[in-house]
Amino acid sequence: MTDRLYYNGRVFTGCSDDADADAFRVSGDGTFSWAGHFEGDPPEGSVDLGGRFVLPGLIEAHEHALIVAGIASASPCTIPAVRNIDDMVELLRRNPNFGKGPDAWITGWGYDETKLAERRTPTRHDLDRVSTTQPVYVIRSDCHSGICNTRALELAGVTRDTPDPKVGAFGRDPDGTPNGVLFELEANARVRNLAEKPDFESVVRTIAASARHFHERGYAVTTEMMARLAPLNHLRAFREAEKLGFDLQAALYLVWEGKADPFGMRDLLPEEKTGRVRFAGLKLFADGSVSGRTAWVNRPYSDGTTGLSTLDLPTLAAAYEYARRNALQLSIHVMGDRSLDRIIDFFADKDPWLDGIPSVRLEHVTLISRAQLARMRRGRMSWGATTQVIFAFAEIESYREALVPEVFKEIYPVRMLESELGPLALSSDSPATTWMDPDDMAVSLEAAVTRRAYEGSSINAAQSIPVGKALRLYTGRASGIFRTEVPAGRIAAGCEADFNVMSADPFGMEPEDLRNLRVDEAYMRGEKVFARR
Ligand SMILES: [Zn+2]
Structure with a gap:
């Protein structure tokens, strides 16, 4: 099969903040071979995009793919039902x-x-x-x-x-x-x-069936942020699911259960850290949630409490040693700024141990200041982050109740993060969000652009970002957080040919309509995997 040309589109390649191409080519091996501007007569077999808007396959940089996959039989106890x-x-x-x-x-x-x-x-x-x-x-x-x-x-x-x-x-x-x-x-x-103790086979079948859930929402890369080696080896389950048709690339982060003692997890084998589905890192929890007042904060919540730390320094040190030895990323759940201070202190004199991607990725960073970002830059450590405005969008009441007004107006500073931190992704942390379809990217997009909660009130509007920057945090920028077997998240030569034909051009939509943006057709490795009826 020769290259196939797709032309006459509005193509957001993920390489800049705008729709910067109108055509691309997909080669027979399932990667893009070119993107740019096409003029002249398209060769036979080319596909006319009819002016429609195209996005790269999306990257969900912080998700609980296993829970999402398993949700099929669980009842959604969320608003509005x-x-x-x-x-x-x-x-x-x-x-x-x-x-x-x-x-x-x-x-x-x-x-x-x-x-x-x-x-x-x-x-x-x-x-x-x-x-x-x-x-x-x-x-x-x-x-x-x-x-x-x-x-x-x-x-x-x-x-x-x-x-x-x-x-x-x-x-x-x-x-x-x-x-x-x-x-x-x-x-x-x-x-x-x-x-949730289903047998191995039913977990495998559930993962395989979840591919459709991800295709419908435009995802080509997903993550499992609470993976385990035992009692059920999640990597093995995903790999069996691949044989049944699970076709996304996926990064699995092992929950650190080693504590500070030396009898923690075994070291990983090289083949467990390569492939379309792989162990990519370790996951640690430094604190709880801001909405639940369990995130460890510098300035007290409205009830005078300051939350709690769930990570002691010996545990952090043991996880750090393990991550270095196994060339894994350290992913740290940190919502409160006091927890973040301690993490920045810990890594202040340490060198990165991974090339090309951050050695430490911070999850959520609900409260992070310019001074903290400056301290992070002063050290040698390489940092990345994911952040979830959708939390405040869906849980606005608890954020307003938990935080005093001066602190509330600092939450989820996406505009500041976007300009100061290279590897950054917007994500849903699905299903850890009280919303009926939590990993619908369009909801996060709307929240990041309008900075309004679901009921219309403002969430720190000064931190709004333009739609192109928000889309990039689900595509090209998100691809810098962790490595995939085949580069993803961009429509560019050498990247996997995953792309979505969208229902509308988000640049032309009213910001408060962005949540209605839908995937009309999804392609993985150049093949159509989903079409909306
Ligand atoms: Zn999570």
Whole structure:
């Protein structure tokens, strides 16, 4: 097969902030061989784009692809469908597993107690109204905490005598009996690991089936930010899914479970760090969330608290040593500026250990100052970041409630990050967002450009960025955060021929309509993989 020419389009190549080409060529090996301006008679077999807008295949730089893949059978306990606890109970009773016997888990995702009319976290007493015979489990919007019913607590063996983990806790009734609220990762995992303990084959099938979800939304590259080696090796699962048709490139980040002791994770094999799906890094959590007031901040929240650190220095040091030895990136969840200070201090005298991509990537950076960016630049370390304006878009009420006004007006400074930090991506952190279709790029795009929340109020409007810059943070700029087997995120010679024909030209849309932008056709490696009917 010779090169195929696509011409007469509005082509955003991801190499600049504008639609800077009208044509491109795709070669027989599934990569782009050229992009630019075409004049003259197109050869036979060329494709007339009819003036339509084309984007490179998108990069979702911070996502939980496994949870997204698994969400199919879990009930979305989010706005607009769920506005109070009765709605949630009702919705869970319509879960496909309802009535399927005592071993069938009824699961949901995405609740946020601040969005519920009752403004409290549902407990087992609420979820027992869904079922007393079947286990029920719902993961919170932040994917850190969860809630479950009495049956689920029984199956997990969590009783009055079960001690709380070091970080987080089991919520309790006044008499000390666990009330079904599972605060933070460790407590949450006690139940979650049972609820989501499908056999290897069904995980593989779920991943394979999720390719369509990603194609419809225009993604060619995705990430799994909480991957594991055991009990289920997620890399192996993705690779089996590739045989069943999963065709995206994917970067997997291993949750650091080594703590500070030397008996942590085994070293990785070279073949685990190459290929279309690969282990790309380690994931650490330095703090919680701003909306939940668990991010560690320099200036107190409106209730006078300052959040907490979930990362001690010996653990950070052990993870750093492991990452260097294994040539992996360190990805650090850091929302609060106080946590960030400590991370900047730690790396102040350290050298980068990876070439061409940042050795350390910061996730979310809800609060980051110009002074902190300057300190980062003064050291030798190479930094990258992902940030999620969609959090504030969807969770505006909790941000407004948690933060005093002076701090609120500094959140998600995307304009500053965009101009001061090279490797930067906008992303959704899906499904860790209380929104019904959280990894719809168009919603993040609208939030970044308009800086308005879903209900119309302003989110620090001075940090708005133009639409072209926002698109680049999902394409060309995002491609600088981590490496892929075949270069991606740009329509340029040598990059994988992943592209999307869009429903409209976002440069011509009203900013407040951007969320309606859709993928009409998606192509991977030059082949059409999705067409909207
Ligand atoms: Zn995440």
